[in-house]
Amino acid sequence: MQVASHDKIIEEQIKRWQIDQKKKYKKPIRPVITLSRLPGAGGKSIAQRLAEELKIDLFDREIVEKIVESSKASKWVVESLDEHDRSILNDWIRALGENNMWSYEYLQHLTKVVGAIGAHGHALIVGRGASFILPQEVCLRLLAVAPLQTRIDNVAKAYGLSEAEAKRRVLLTESARRAFIRKYFNADMMDPLNFDLVLNTNNLNIDTIVNIVKEAFNSRQWYNYN
Numbered sequence: 001m002q003v004a005s006h007d008k009i010i011e012e013q014i015k016r017w018q019i020d021q022k023k024k025y026k027k028p029i030r031p032v033i034t035l036s037r038l039p040g041a042g043g044k045s046i047a048q049r050l051a052e053e054l055k056i057d058l059f060d061r062e063i064v065e066k067i068v069e070s071s072k073a074s075k076w077v078v079e080s081l082d083e084h085d086r087s088i089l090n091d092w093i094r095a096l097g098e099n100n101m102w103s104y105e106y107l108q109h110l111t112k113v114v115g116a117i118g119a120h121g122h123a124l125i126v127g128r129g130a131s132f133i134l135p136q137e138v139c140l141r142l143l144a145v146a147p148l149q150t151r152i153d154n155v156a157k158a159y160g161l162s163e164a165e166a167k168r169r170v171l172l173t174e175s176a177r178r179a180f181i182r183k184y185f186n187a188d189m190m191d192p193l194n195f196d197l198v199l200n201t202n203n204l205n206i207d208t209i210v211n212i213v214k215e216a217f218n219s220r221q222w223y224n225y226n
Contacts, residue, residue: 031222032118033213034130036189037144039173040151040166042201043126046144049210051124054217059117061127107184127177131194132185140217143195144209146202 033050037043044060051058111133117123118134125134131141146154148170156166181189192198197216199209 031217031220032121032130032134032139033124033142033217034134034139035124035126035142035144036131036177036195037127038146038151039170039177040154041144041146042154042206043144045206046142046199046201046209046213047124047126049206050213053210053214054124057123059123059125110184129181129185132181132187138222140197140213140220141195142213143189143192143198145190145198145200150202 033054033056035043035047035050037046047058047060050056110128114125114128114130114133117125118130118138121138131139131143148167151170152163152167155161155170156163159166159169161169178189181187187194197213199212201209204212
């Protein structure tokens with residue numbers, strides 16, 4: 001059921017892009033938010049609220065991964081770009097290639113998919129290294145964090161787990177995410193210099209976080225694609 005749901009979401013999004021492509025007028029500035037997060041830090045709730053309030057498309061980790069895994073969906077996503085935006089995507093890919101990132105076939109597919117979403121713009125991408133793929137000029141890069149015990153408590157409450165099991169899941173997921181960024185981007189997910197905003201959800205409630213991000217997003221001088 002979940003797979004079918006993701007397929008439908010992807011299909012509907014591509015149809016919207018195809019309709020937009022036919023419009024005569026297109027906004028030249030199309031920023032993107034990328035959200036990296038530690039497990040249990042509340043990243044999912046932040047992403048959903050931001051997408052709703054900023055009226056931008058939300059691509060969570062599962063949707064991005066589904067597109068990457070499906071050659072058909074990946075092809076649709078790239079082909080939904082117009083000629084101008086495909087040129088932008090090619091420029092980004094060439095720039096990444098200069099950093100010798102093409103030793104993994106998976107990374108090639110991931111970069112094309114995330115890059116195509118970024119070229120369309122007006123989107124929020126959760127995880128999958130989007131912060132390290134898209135140029136800094138076109139995205140607001142967020143990292144959601146919280147102390148380990150807070151994250152363990154959050155996961156235990158959300159999934160009805162014992163503290164020991166919640167801790168195991170949090171540490172395992174965190175290790176996998178950090179290893180993913182290290183493997184594919186040779187970077188440290190926890191280095192604050194890789195982000196524009198580091199949000200500690202232990203000290204800031206979701207309303208405050210959303211207001212901070214919205215202010216940063218709306219006040220930033222975005223790169224003009226044209």
